[in-house]
Amino acid sequence: MRRKPGHLLPLEIAICDAASVLAQRGTDEFHGYAIAKVIKQASAARLLTAYGTLYRALGRLEVMGLLESRWEGAAEAAPRGRPARRLYRLTTTGDQALARVRRGERALELAERPDDGLAPA
Amino acid sequence: MRRKPGHLLPLEIAICDAASVLAQRGTDEFHGYAIAKVIKQASAARLLTAYGTLYRALGRLEVMGLLESRWEGAAEAAPRGRPARRLYRLTTTGDQALARVRRGERALELAERPDDGLAPA
DNA sequence: TTACAATAAGCAGATAGATGCGTCTAAATA
DNA sequence: TATTTAGACGCATCTATCTGCTTATTGTAA
Numbered sequence: 001m002r003r004k005p006g007h008l009l010p011l012e013i014a015i016c017d018a019a020s021v022l023a024q025r026g027t028d029e030f031h032g033y034a035i036a037k038v039i040k041q042a043s044a045a046r047l048l049t050a051y052g053t054l055y056r057a058l059g060r061l062e063v064m065g066l067l068e069s070r071w072e073g074a075a076e077a078a079p080r081g082r083p084a085r086r087l088y089r090l091t092t093t094g095d096q097a098l099a100r101v102r103r104g105e106r107a108l109e110l111a112e113r114p115d116d117g118l119a120p121a
Numbered sequence: 122m123r124r125k126p127g128h129l130l131p132l133e134i135a136i137c138d139a140a141s142v143l144a145q146r147g148t149d150e151f152h153g154y155a156i157a158k159v160i161k162q163a164s165a166a167r168l169l170t171a172y173g174t175l176y177r178a179l180g181r182l183e184v185m186g187l188l189e190s191r192w193e194g195a196a197e198a199a200p201r202g203r204p205a206r207r208l209y210r211l212t213t214t215g216d217q218a219l220a221r222v223r224r225g226e227r228a229l230e231l232a233e234r235p236d237d238g239l240a241p242a
Numbered sequence: 243t244t245a246c247a248a249t250a251a252g253c254a255g256a257t258a259g260a261t262g263c264g265t266c267t268a269a270a271t272a
Numbered sequence: 273t274a275t276t277t278a279g280a281c282g283c284a285t286c287t288a289t290c291t292g293c294t295t296a297t298t299g300t301a302a
Contacts (some may be wrong), residue, residue: 001267037150083204083258122297204288
């Protein structure tokens with residue numbers, strides 16, 4: 001539903017929020033499948049019904065620079081008989097954005113304006 | 122259904138067969154999901170209806186030493202937007218076993234007898 | 243020959259993540 | 273305020289692999 005520039009969507013805020021809570025508990029990395037389950041039970045599925053929605057939200061947050069990700073190696077996943085996970089971490093930018101949202105401010109300074117970088121002539 | 126010692130089951134032969142055909146065409150590695158589809162269409166699903174069956178057959182063949190496997194790194198899989206694959210190769214033992222089956226012989230010499238290695242006293 | 247035991251096959255579902263497509267909403271514009 | 277439209281959401285499905293439980297079949301022993 002058309003993003004208001006500099007703002008985050010409820011699901012995106014929930015993801016960052018869960019990530020920050022986890023980080024304060026010492027777990028600074030999380031993966032999509034796990035956070036989906038956390039959010040589902042925490043919000044009583046109000047914010048998330050389908051996995052596809054979450055994975056795309058994670059992708060958006062990474063593009064925005066609020067999350068960064070790395071792939072778990074097969075060496076970690078294979079012996080446990082499960083697929084490799086993509087592990088996300090809240091970046092400093094993400095942490096700051098979350099702090100602003102919690103203060104009721106706009107999440108992001110508008111670093112790039114939509115018409116920037118193209119037509120200064 | 123209780124294996125006759127030294128023999129392979131139809132599905133196991135089909136896997137080794139497909140692997141050997143692929144190897145002769147220059148593809149010496151294959152993964153479960155792909156070979157499932159090959160076998161499904163080749164045998165008109167007579168030998169395989171469920172993935173679980175195939176993956177367990179692959180596991181048995183690896184334990185028997187007819188196949189060996191390695192895990193594809195996330196570096197290969199991730200950019201293509203798919204999970205990492207487990208890549209299997211027919212071993213020399215596997216190739217020889219297949220040759221014997223094709224000649225109508227027993228697939229494996231009975232290297233280990235069930236009551237061996239324990240009570241020679 | 244029959245009964246038993248071993249075990250492969252099938253079914254269902256978990257784990258983990260991605261994409262295509264139609265819909266619907268909210269933000270921007272007129 | 274009314275209209276347009278970007279784009280997020282949900283659904284379905286695909287890519288891959290693995291495991292638990294039940295059922296069916298087969299080889300072997302009695």
